[in-house]
Amino acid sequence: MKHLLMWNPVAQPRETVLYSVEYQGEYESLYMSHIWIPSSQCSPTNGLECDVTDDVTATVPYNFRVRAMLGSQTSAWSTLEHPFNRNSTVLVAPRMEVTEHGLHLVVKLEDLGPQFEFLVVYWRKEPGATEHVKVVKSGNTPVHLETMEPGAMYCVKAQAWVKAIGRHSTFSQIQCVDMQGESLPL
Amino acid sequence: MKNVLHWNPPEGLRGVEVTYTVQYFIYGQKQWLGASECRSISRTYCDLSAETSDYEHQYYAKVKAMQETKCSEWAETRRFYPFLETQVGPPEVALTPGEKSISIDLTAPKKWQRNPKDDTVSMQQIYSNLKYNVFVYNTKSRRMWSKCITNSTLELRWLEPSTLYCVHVESFVPGLPRLTLPSQKQCISTLEDEMSALK
Amino acid sequence: EFRFGPCRVEGVVLPELWEAFWAVKNTVQAQDDITSVRLLKAQVLQNVSDAESCYLVHSLLKFYLNTVFKNYHSKIAKVKILKSFSSLANNFIDIVSKLQPSKDKDMLSISESAHRRFMLFRRAFKQMDTEVALVKAFGEVDILLTWMQKFYQL
16 A cells, blocks of 8 residues: 655745655544654655655544745645545555466466455356455465366456455456366376 | 573673673563573573573563672663564475375474473464465476465475476464564475376 | 454554564663563463453553553654554554444453453552553553454454
């Protein structure tokens, strides 16, 4: 998951304006609303966006605020209109590569980080085929799905899944693989 | 759970005979206890596995140096939590080849035994959710894939005959912040295909 | 997800909690000089039945939110500790908000048993100087997470 906070620039020709980002989670806003925590990545930054993924480490509402700094001058804080909760994240379908090792159906999925799991659905391409589902814990190593019948075609699709926010992506494109391999001895 | 305390000798005393004494403390209890086998020793380590075998406790250890009549301050460790900080070793891996298959049998790593006569304790008993990542590498196609399993056997079927496969396995405890230790890579060849054998 | 007996809590990533505490464990525990006292003793957390676990974790986490974290906060000097503290506190709020301990009468004896365990912890906390107790309780989050880990399913 990646969460970016963005803002509009402060017009100050021929000057380098810096920005500082701070956040507070639900705990801070409930128990100590005066406390704001400097963002890991952008305190300060000269960009117009801030990656706050490492700051949002719980599935609760977070407030964010940013201010501009020019030399010794600082602007007022500009606070996000609505608190952000990571359970509103939109996940995109994962990239997937399906290969056939001998008679083994193997899938390699995009490594999207430790929070991601993948729901992989595969089936033999024939009328009335049964869909099989496998949960793949991480994307960095090819995973063995099934040992296949020679001469058949098998299809696979996958969706990304983040338990922490209880959300999953749409399914990827379907990929099908033709199982070569010699016919079995009678 | 082999817990060994290590320390550096005091500076500036090279060549001088220095001995050390170690004590340990169970967090939440009342007093420091002497490590029976580490009293006035000259080595710079002390095996505290027996003293720290109750892995649900947390411990401190301290050591002081003595030289003739003089002795140093105690040097103390931070709080040590065996249940969290022990490194779970790899399982024992046994491979049995078939014509187009390999059977993988895993034996969970064991809790370190100081005395071979002690009862064997499997790490599975300590970490009930212990799992294994099995990595399989086909040396002919140079492709690797993995499988995450909980039980201790895995049958790889429909492999290519007369092909060398290499396997290594990691044990891990989901959720705990710990590095994994992979097993030694083991390679084995599937048997010759019966059909080609008859030709 | 966590399964504390009948109570289920989804959407909390235990490794995230560990990562947060691990970053400050040595710093926080080094501040605790009273090593002869352990608040989360064996009698509080050992042999807790599934049925009791929901009541006990609810009481413990609420105490950490309303007492430990709330008062420990002012002692935090370093931003690194502030971030870990925030991550733990916000995840504890998420867990507590999802825990629904049953109020059925037939669960009374179980909830009372859990309450007795919690009171052991709370009494030990109250018997200490508040500042010292706050540091000790925050330093024992690894004991709490290790116990919670037993109810965590991947």
